[in-house]
Amino acid sequence: MPLKAFRGPKVWLWRWRRNPLKRRADTMEAWVLLGAWLLTLLAGVFAGLAAARSVEDGLARERVEWHPVVAHVMDEAPGSAAATSGDSGSSESSGSSGSSGSSGSSASSNGERVWARVGWTVADGSAHTGQARVPAGSKVGTPVTVWTDPQGHLVTRPATTSEAHLRSALIGGLVGLSAAAVPFVAGLVARGRLERRRMDRWDAEWARLGPQWGRMTG
Secondary structure (H helix, E strand, O other): OOHHHHOOOOOOOHHHOOOOOOOHHHHHHHHHHHHHHHHHHHHHHHHHHHHHHHHHHHHHHHHHHOEEEEEEEOOOOOOOOOOEOOOOOOOOOOOOOOOEEOEOOOOEOOOOEEEEEEEEEOOOOOEEEEEEEEEOOOOOOOEEEEEEOOOOOEEOOOOOHHHHHHHHHHHHHHHHHHHHHHHHHHHHHHHHHHHHHHHHHHHHHHHHHHHHHHHHHO
């Protein structure tokens, strides 16, 4: 009967113990497992920390370089304006990157926002236009707040310090797990191959010595 059927209970660290039945393949498997665990730990930690630091530095740079500017609605926004809940000049910024940015005066009490064309002027005096979300029913000339990068392009509102910490931690954790999965899976594959090779050798030797052992004990 193949030796695969006689596997006993799992014994931890048995590959590092002295045993006359331990073979070179067992020692090799022990070092492969140790190397895989070390690489898994180091890859996960260093990749996660590097990613988190990179994300946090990028968000900190955005908080320094991105600035709010006052823009004005250039085309009447669709929808109907609701009763104002406060000063119409006040605004709440949000938005999307690229040509479509965000803004917005929180003029309508229902909070409905629609896309509309807005225009603004940057520090060097050049005029820019783009699409931003504004309160529904905003009239031409209504002031809204948008966020721009140093080139005057519309961007989203930069993340706050607490938001940056949370975002960098989440991204760092995901990157760390992804990086750690590579050596972990490679170690499992190498271990499986070594174990199959070891068991095949045991089966071959049992097939050769088993009949002789039966005659000696019969």
